[in-house]
Amino acid sequence: LPHIATLGYGVGPGGEIIDTFPYFVSGVLHLISSAVLGFGGVYHSLIGPETLEESFPFFGYVWKDKNKMTNILGYHLIILGLGAWLLVWKAMYFGGVYDTWAPGGGDIRVITNPTTNAAVIFGYLLKSPFGGDGWICSVDNMEDIIGG
Template structure:
């Protein structure tokens, strides 16, 4: 947290990041508990959507956002792309709920029993103690994150290769072998909305898995050098700003992709494509009438991703400026001085 040179600064109760800013052990506790909350939401909301799902109505017009994703994986569908077997959905929800309990318990354990500072820990845990101004240790930890992300992408590719995913072109679940072609992947950099081949999609994921895994190993065994070491700022505020920028980018890309692409977001599960409107602010709207004047799953997801990305971007600017030393208190002070000048 930016203290602007004041070593004894105190933060208000709502400044939650301040509690973990200089405590690597508590940072992991907060990290773990946050993951537990996400897991709990995913499991509980899956059961909630499953309880209100009506197989007679189009899935995309029922205000669902999780079931369409699971249905796209080819779980429990009949020949009409309708959910007829709910056991896989219940199993996935239960797995997330159990995982949330484990993660929540881990968060409590790290808060109450584990060292607040991992430099005082025993065994291999001490290797994950970090300081915000230590680029080598930060990239070491980043490398482990990238490897786990790579494993997740590999699992998705393997699922498509052995179980299959839903293909809207044929209206059925089928096995998909990745088209691993670097030229193809690169060609989609500027026209990703035109992707209409599941083989290309899974090929892109296979390439991404390789990049994440190799990148993870690279960051574990190396440290920043050259221009990266010179231009990047290494502090809690700066690292947070980088993370928020990445999330904002993914949110904007996802919102546009969800609004227009029907191969990755099949019409059967998400509803028809959307149109982009401009009023007080940009927003996506449905192009067809929906039951009970509701919104399609596509509209919910596209707009939610867009506006969350927008606010994440503002958070990026806020923390980036603070990391560079800009004191936002001077803004309010400037307005106060203007008011006092007018009074005199």
């Protein structure tokens, strides 16, 4: 639920929750998704084929098959990349995101100038994770998050 607020749904000035309907919709979608996942698990354990390769060869794999493992990793990275781009588009063009560092206790704002300087973005990785530097956690503005 905090991630829905971060995207700016149902949040007003100062971080106050003004509409709970987006949270209700998220709960319902999670409930339906978990039911589908649960029914799928029961189906495949009781009724479905013993091995999936018999019916759907695309889903079959052997751990030693480097090409198949690379494809699986690639598909996951592509989906993660698309999700990151959706966040960038939401922040820049579709209503903005909640910025906790905005004056007055935080507000929803559109990110108009994301950080595109690679030295700034990768500079967070070069900080020490030990001590007071904060490593990746030291990001303190939405421009760096959206630009990264």
